[in-house]
Amino acid sequence: xxxxxxxxxxxxxxxxxxxxxxxxxxxxxxxxxxxxxxxxxxxxxxxxxxxxxxxxxxxxxxxxxxxxxxxxxxxxxxxxxxxxxxxxxxxxxxxxxxxxxxxxxxxxxxxxxxxxxxxxxxxxxxxxxxxxxxxxxxxxxxxxxxxxxxxxxxxxxxxxxxxxxxxxxxxxxxxxxxxxxxxxxxxxxxxxxxxxxxxxxxxxxxxxxxxxxxxxxxxxxxxxxxxxxxxxxxxxxxxxxxxxxxxxxxxxxxxxxxxxxxxxxxxxxxxxxxxxxxxxxxxxxxxxxxxxxxxxxxxxxxxxxxxxxxxxxxxxxxxxxxxxxxxxxxxxxx
Amino acid sequence: xxxxxxxxxxxxxxxxxxxxxxxxxxxxxxxxxxxxxxxxxxxxxxxxxxxxxxxxxxxxxxxxxxxxxxxxxxxxxxxxxxxxxxxxxxxxxxxxxxxxxxxxxxxxxxxxxxxxxxxxxxxxxxxxxxxxxxxxxxxxxxxxxxxxxxxxxxxxxxxxxxxxxxxxxxxxxxxxxxxxxxxxxxxxxxxxxxxxxxxxxxxxxxxxxxxxxxxxxxxxxxxxxxxxxxxxxxxxxxxxxxxxxxxxxxxxxxxxxxxxxxxxxxxxxxxxxxxxxxxxxxxxxxxxxxxxxxxxxxxxxxxxxxxxxxxxxxxxxxxxxxxxxxxxxxxxxx
DNA sequence: CTGTTAGCGCCTTCAG
DNA sequence: CTGAAGGCGCTAACAG
Numbered sequence: 001x002x003x004x005x006x007x008x009x010x011x012x013x014x015x016x017x018x019x020x021x022x023x024x025x026x027x028x029x030x031x032x033x034x035x036x037x038x039x040x041x042x043x044x045x046x047x048x049x050x051x052x053x054x055x056x057x058x059x060x061x062x063x064x065x066x067x068x069x070x071x072x073x074x075x076x077x078x079x080x081x082x083x084x085x086x087x088x089x090x091x092x093x094x095x096x097x098x099x100x101x102x103x104x105x106x107x108x109x110x111x112x113x114x115x116x117x118x119x120x121x122x123x124x125x126x127x128x129x130x131x132x133x134x135x136x137x138x139x140x141x142x143x144x145x146x147x148x149x150x151x152x153x154x155x156x157x158x159x160x161x162x163x164x165x166x167x168x169x170x171x172x173x174x175x176x177x178x179x180x181x182x183x184x185x186x187x188x189x190x191x192x193x194x195x196x197x198x199x200x201x202x203x204x205x206x207x208x209x210x211x212x213x214x215x216x217x218x219x220x221x222x223x224x225x226x227x228x229x230x231x232x233x234x235x236x237x238x239x240x241x242x243x244x245x246x247x248x249x250x251x252x253x254x255x256x257x258x259x260x261x262x263x264x265x266x267x268x269x270x271x272x273x274x275x276x277x278x279x280x281x282x283x284x285x286x287x288x289x290x291x292x293x294x295x296x297x298x299x300x301x302x303x304x305x306x307x308x309x310x311x312x313x314x315x316x317x318x319x320x321x322x323x324x325x326x327x328x329x330x331x332x333x334x
Numbered sequence: 335x336x337x338x339x340x341x342x343x344x345x346x347x348x349x350x351x352x353x354x355x356x357x358x359x360x361x362x363x364x365x366x367x368x369x370x371x372x373x374x375x376x377x378x379x380x381x382x383x384x385x386x387x388x389x390x391x392x393x394x395x396x397x398x399x400x401x402x403x404x405x406x407x408x409x410x411x412x413x414x415x416x417x418x419x420x421x422x423x424x425x426x427x428x429x430x431x432x433x434x435x436x437x438x439x440x441x442x443x444x445x446x447x448x449x450x451x452x453x454x455x456x457x458x459x460x461x462x463x464x465x466x467x468x469x470x471x472x473x474x475x476x477x478x479x480x481x482x483x484x485x486x487x488x489x490x491x492x493x494x495x496x497x498x499x500x501x502x503x504x505x506x507x508x509x510x511x512x513x514x515x516x517x518x519x520x521x522x523x524x525x526x527x528x529x530x531x532x533x534x535x536x537x538x539x540x541x542x543x544x545x546x547x548x549x550x551x552x553x554x555x556x557x558x559x560x561x562x563x564x565x566x567x568x569x570x571x572x573x574x575x576x577x578x579x580x581x582x583x584x585x586x587x588x589x590x591x592x593x594x595x596x597x598x599x600x601x602x603x604x605x606x607x608x609x610x611x612x613x614x615x616x617x618x619x620x621x622x623x624x625x626x627x628x629x630x631x632x633x634x635x636x637x638x639x640x641x642x643x644x645x646x647x648x649x650x651x652x653x654x655x656x657x658x659x660x661x662x663x664x665x666x667x668x
Numbered sequence: 669c670t671g672t673t674a675g676c677g678c679c680t681t682c683a684g
Numbered sequence: 685c686t687g688a689a690g691g692c693g694c695t696a697a698c699a700g
Contacts, residue, residue, distance in 0.1 A: 016687040018686075052678095053387055053678095058678050116384055253613070256617045392675085
């Protein structure tokens with residue numbers, strides 16, 4: 001497994017290394033037609049494959065960006081990643097994806113390794129625990145974009161859902177169907193994860209706008225494995241909610257599990273709306289009404305913005321917060 | 335954004351580069367306690383972060399492997415990837431994941447890019463279209479492992495499901511429930527994709543073993559978007575099957591779509607078994623009986639084997655085919 | 669115990 | 685139109 005280098009090609013083709021280099025980079029401005037062919041032939045013969053590591057070292061650019069998602073289990077993450085990859089493909093950039101697993105420690109490790117690997121920029125779904133690190137990246141002028149979550153007091157471009165609008169879409173739909181006892185269930189709210197906080201506040205505002213009183217026992221933020229108990233408590237209380245808004249896909253799955261276990265009829269006994277699309281939303285019976293995020297646009301926007309920064313086309317314009325609008329997809333569960 | 339290098343650290347700490355290098359690599363056999371502290375301090379001060387690109391160039395090792403999956407939309411792929419990543423984490427290796435999208439052209443592009451990036455080894459779910467490329471990798475002694483699919487006449491270690499056993503588990507379960515008109519539906523079979531071919535042959539063998547005649551009209555291999563029509567044809571025929579075995583998760587989803595659309599009752603009107611676990615198999619009603627692959631073991635095995643080759647602990651032993659056993663998870667759909 | 673030196677494979681002036 | 689030389693940041697002998 002001895003690698004063939006540019007020098008080998010040069011020797012075999014009786015030219016110098018720099019000529020080969022020029023050929024590879026398609027800078028054959030003044031190169032002899034015959035020389036070109038000779039080089040091409042020997043490249044094929046020797047099965048030469050350029051060494052990007054060496055190139056990156058020299059050029060101080062890896063043509064690679066890093067993406068750190070907070071939790072890859074959300075379909076939201078996977079869809080945004082797809083969009084990012086598409087944009088990068090088109091621009092001949094590569095993507096390294098890391099999953100922080102909702103763990104700031106892991107996130108830190110990944111940020112450091114991506115820096116060590118000299119990626120040209122990063123898109124991160126911040127876990128909320130590494131503000132100092134983000135800050136030092138920013139101070140170095142390192143291209144960086146946040147997605148899904150916002151970090152306060154840092155002028156870094158962020159792509160966010162209009163979470164309050166998302167909650168409002170759901171609540172208003174519940175209300176239009178005549179429901180008044182409406183609950184919201186999200187995953188844990190420690191570390192002030194943006195979407196969860198905002199969705200709850202949007203829910204409250206929407207209720208108030210409809211003149212429905214807010215009941216604290218209808219608002220729960222729990223770790224995934226506590227949701228089962230939380231639901232039991234909520235649904236078997238004296239005045240159980242008639243409708244639940246699930247804060248994200250995993251939460252909705254937990255609710256569906258509970259519903260299946262307790263043979264609760266949807267939507268007759270309990271109406272359901274989730275935020276985030278689900279692979280089986282259409283297949284499930286009843287099919288599931290959900291609030292959909294424009295995941296593709298979000299990923300695309302994040303990637304294009306980042307690449308602009310990487311290519312120094314956009315240096316100013318720091319700290320923009322881009323809010324994208326959700327849409328309600330009405331199906332049978334409410 | 336000027337990077338701080340090992341030389342900067344050396345200057346500020348009044349030592350030579352090599353001393354710093356040794357410190358970083360924890361080779362402080364004979365290093366002065368005081369020197370160590372001085373280096374550590376200046377590293378912190380300057381926020382020095384090592385440049386892995388330079389290190390990789392020197393060491394001819396990137397501590398990174400590449401994974402190319404045929405199609406990332408299968409849960410199978412994502413689960414195997416998770417397991418691979420776990421093993422690599424433990425060994426301080428990084429993983430670059432690429433999705434060939436069932437397209438040999440894309441696969442080729444990715445193989446070339448991973449080589450250019452000097453990854454230390456590759457795990458690929460071969461699309462079946464780049465035999466010459468695999469061969470040249472092999473000839474160079476490039477560490478390589480195949481997963482899910484087998485490539486003939488190439489002595490490369492492969493991790494495969496015992497696909498015939500998987501089909502047999504399903505067929506035997508159908509038979510034990512009294513079904514005789516049993517169909518199998520897989521995605522397209524051009525390019526002889528191993529699991530599809532083997533699952534069909536396993537299906538045939540199992541039927542024969544039970545003394546049930548094989549009917550060609552019960553065997554369909556179609557592109558995903560043709561499944562709808564194929565099902566219509568099959569289920570609205572004179573003697574429609576009473577049971578269908580879905581060759582993979584995406585096929586099963588298509589069937590469920592059809593079933594929902596036509597209000598077909600499961601399992602009363604049609605019994606269903608799928609190969610591959612599904613996120614909602616438990617939640618769906620009726621819950622779905624499936625044949626489960628040991629995805630975690632497969633990924634783990636692939637990664638450990640590859641790392642052994644990378645670390646030259648395993649040089650012989652080429653061309654082993656590891657067959658892992660599936661298990662039947664009985665739920666309500668049959 | 670620490671410093672000097674010589675590359676890793678590639679790109680980029682700058683001469684020829 | 686082509687070649688020679690220097691250097692990207694780091695490591696690994698080999699001297700001191």
